[in-house]
Amino acid sequence: MTQPLKHYLQFADFTADEYAYLFERAALIKRRFKAYEKHHTLTDRTLAMIFEKASTRTRVSFEAGMYQMGGSVVHLTSEGSQLGRSEPIEDTARVISRMTDIVMIRTFEQARIERFAEYSRVPVVNGLTNEYHPCQILADIFTYIEHRGSIAGKVVAWVGDGNNMANTWLEAAALLGFRVHVSTPRGYEIDEKLASSAGGSGAGSYQFFSSPLEACRGADLVTTDVWTSMGYEAENEARRLAFADWRVDANLMAAAKPGALFMHCLPAHRGEEVTAEVIDGPQSVVWDEAENRMHVQKALMEYLLLGRLN
Numbered sequence: 372m373t374q375p376l377k378h379y380l381q382f383a384d385f386t387a388d389e390y391a392y393l394f395e396r397a398a399l400i401k402r403r404f405k406a407y408e409k410h411h412t413l414t415d416r417t418l419a420m421i422f423e424k425a426s427t428r429t430r431v432s433f434e435a436g437m438y439q440m441g442g443s444v445v446h447l448t449s450e451g452s453q454l455g456r457s458e459p460i461e462d463t464a465r466v467i468s469r470m471t472d473i474v475m476i477r478t479f480e481q482a483r484i485e486r487f488a489e490y491s492r493v494p495v496v497n498g499l500t501n502e503y504h505p506c507q508i509l510a511d512i513f514t515y516i517e518h519r520g521s522i523a524g525k526v527v528a529w530v531g532d533g534n535n536m537a538n539t540w541l542e543a544a545a546l547l548g549f550r551v552h553v554s555t556p557r558g559y560e561i562d563e564k565l566a567s568s569a570g571g572s573g574a575g576s577y578q579f580f581s582s583p584l585e586a587c588r589g590a591d592l593v594t595t596d597v598w599t600s601m602g603y604e605a606e607n608e609a610r611r612l613a614f615a616d617w618r619v620d621a622n623l624m625a626a627a628k629p630g631a632l633f634m635h636c637l638p639a640h641r642g643e644e645v646t647a648e649v650i651d652g653p654q655s656v657v658w659d660e661a662e663n664r665m666h667v668q669k670a671l672m673e674y675l676l677l678g679r680l681n
């Protein structure tokens with residue numbers, strides 16, 4: 372069966388209707404996994420994974436997920452492949468996409484994955500770039516729905532860096548009809564051009580707050596991320612100083628709604644962007660978020676390769 376070629380490079384690549392399908396499908400795939408039922412919809416398909424940055428969750432969730440669907444996986448890093456010796460990304464795309472059925476890439480600039488996709492014969496999935504992390508937000512929204520139902524009309528508080536996770540939350544808000552309250556230190560603001568690429572300005576779906584406490588007031592979900600993302604390590608010391616007041620603690624959680632959830636894409640640094648009390652506390656759903664990466668990505672790979680199945 373062949374599908375029209377479709378990539379997943381940023382959250383705005385799918386419509387709200389496609390997300391509704393994916394969330395339902397991921398729930399079914401998760402139920403089958405929990406019941407030890409076989410779900411071999413991708414037998415004989417091969418996923419190539421290219422990591423130009425480190426990973427634990429992304430690697431395990433894609434790799435285990437592909438095997439669980441009857442497929443197999445090839446794992447590459449830049450250092451261990453010719454990418455690290457300057458083979459052009461266009462040539463790499465042409466070659467890998469002649470031998471495999473789908474490719475997941477974790478890399479630096481979004482432009483790099485876009486170039487790969489342009490020369491690829493098979494679907495390409497963004498496993499994190501400097502600008503976006505769509506698979507993580509897919510898992511986070513699925514997790515929200517599992518715990519609280521629809522996210523439409525809800526308020527998500529983003530506390531911290533205006534990074535790939537923040538940009539993707541803003542894209543998702545414009546598409547799925549929720550709002551994001553953003554609080555970043557000065558100098559680490561969101562680039563609104565990246566956040567509003569969901570086919571519109573995104574206006575009305577986000578609001579900026581100088582105080583992290585004000586951003587959390589009345590929120591249904593509070594979320595944060597590391598102060599220093601991969602690739603920005605040289606800024607570590609400056610960031611430590613700038614982000615000192617952007618830590619999710621019990622005080623910030625108390626400003627949110629009583630039943631508010633806490634999320635973090637992980638890895639986390641307890642005592643920096645979040646206290647141990649919050650991340651290990653009753654409102655935290657971080658382990659569900661991590662597990663759900665696998666279930667939603669199984670639904671995603673299946674959709675890109677086979678289209679709608681129910």
Ligand code: CP
Pocket residue numbers: 425426427428429430499507636637638
């Ligand atoms: N959240 C996430 O993408 O984790 P890894 O960096 O471990 O893949």
Ligand code: NVA
Pocket residue numbers: 499534535536596597599600601636637638
């Ligand atoms: N913003 C973080 C997310 C890690 C999963 C980074 O890019 O390093």
